[in-house]
Amino acid sequence: MYYQDYRENLQNILDNIKGGQDSLNLGAIAIISLLDMAMVKEDGDDNDEEEDEQSEKDYEDANRDNANESDNKGIIEGDEEAKEDNDQDAATETIPESEENKEEKLETVEETVPEKSESEPIPEIKTVEDEYGVPTGHRAVIVERSLQGVRLYNANTNEYIGILNEEITRRFNIGNGSLIEVKPVEGRFAFVRTLHQVDEPEDNDVFHFAVVKRESAANTLYVDSNVGGDKLSDYNPTQNTYFIPTVVNKLTSSNGFVSEGDILDLAWKEDRPEEIRIRWVYPDTNLGSMPSKKLKEKKKEPAPNATTPKKGVPTPKxxxxxxxxxxxxxxxxxxxxxxxxxxxxxxxxxxxxxxxxxxxxxxxxxxxxxxxxxxxxxxxxxxxxxxxxxxxxxxxxxxxxxxxxxxxxxxxxxxxxxxxxxxxxxxxxxxxxxxxxxxxxxxxxxxxxxxxxxx
Structure with a gap:
């Protein structure tokens, strides 16, 4: 095998390596990949291992022959020297390259490796944090919409690092696929700012503004439609009715937070429609607390010195x-x-x-x-x-x-x-x-x- 000229590409990598640990790791990976791409295998490379095994076998056979011939008194020193010369010639024929070619190849390889200059500092590779001016200790992350909140992925390595809850996601209007800045706080991450807003369609299905109803003479709460009259079954064919879990039902649990008349957003994964989650409960939207009849408005007395509207002038009505x-x-x-x-x-x-x-x-x-x-x-x-x-x-x-x-x-x-x-x-x-x-x-x-x- 041999290597193509990779000096220019290697220099480009070295020029972009910073002194930080993440940058050094990424640089090492890039150099290894470059060497793999520059390596060219020849047709005989796959058989090198078999040739080595055969040469070792031939060497053992030759040693046995020499041991047998040493018992023969008719062998003279001149014959042994001639045999050694023949063995050396045979060994030389198995080497595919001459010593001169080896030296030339070594010189070529040495020339492709640039000498490091101690006086010149190692340049740094720019990260996403550098590009957007993210302070040291903060992270640039890409968000992915989950059933509740968003998942956070390192913008440089795409490694999962944590989550933000649904309340933060809605408060700061964090769209699916957006690039945001977060900072670690006591084992969690706090939202700092949006670096690049994106709002790609998520991989989850959502039933918006679902109305919570109650079964008569029971403490069971359920959802089968939304405020617009759309049926849940039209969005989720596996579910005609979604029953509110007892652990979040205020009627059955002291820690519950869902009541009759609440407005919810329900979410589920496309490939698992039977696993529905409550994504969000809208605050101050309890329809059950609203009166069924409209209150009659009191007739307002005209203000003092009020004038009667002229004909043709529009009144509020x-x-x-x-x-x-x-x-x-x-x-x-x-x-x-x-x-x-x-x-x-x-x-x-x-x-x-x-x-x-x-x-x-x-x-x-x-x-x-x-x-x-x-x-x-x-x-x-x-x-x-x-x-x-x-x-x-x-x-x-x-x-x-x-x-x-x-x-x-x-x-x-x-x-x-x-x-x-x-x-x-x-x-x-x-x-x-x-x-x-x-x-x-x-x-x-x-x-x-x-x-x-x-x-």
């Missing part, structure tokens, strides 16, 4: 009515979505409020998503479209790769789909109608669509 009329005026086509969930892929979320209002005006549930928000669009649409009924894509605010991935999951989930040629409300409304009625996705002059217009 008129303003509310005008707002309702504005919501109705958004619709130009007469149709009822009957509670269907509509996902609109619009390229940005700037118009999400007005688009959701349009869908609500047709008695539907809106879900506006940003087509450019996630780098892993395949993983995002796999989750985003799993629990929707209709999909509308705004064509001029999406790229081809997004459109291709979107249509892949539309076909997989057998969803009704339409394309709006612009982000205008009338264009989106027509696309929603076509998707709801199962009409062609595109609106063309060759196939005109008759829309039932409002009066």
């Amino acid at each position: 008129n303003v509310k009515e005008d707002k309702h009329k504005t919501n109705e005026s958004m619709t130009n086509i007469a149709f009822n979505l009957n509670g269907k969930k509509v996902t609109v892929v619009i390229g940005n979320e700037i118009r999400s409020t007005v688009v959701n209002s349009l869908i609500s005006a047709h008695n539907g549930k809106g879900n506006v998503v940003d087509a450019f928000k996630f780098s892993n669009v395949d993983k995002f649409y796999k989750k985003a479209l799993r629990h929707t009924d209709l999909v509308v894509m705004v064509q001029n605010l999406n790229k081809h790769a997004t459109s291709k991935t979107l249509q892949k999951y539309v076909k997989k989930y057998k969803l009704r789909f339409a394309i709006a040629d612009s982000a205008g409300l009338s264009s989106i409304e027509r696309a929603i109608y076509r998707a709801y009625k199962g009409l062609p996705a595109y609106e063309t002059t060759n196939q005109p669509v008759e829309y039932p217009m409002t009066e």
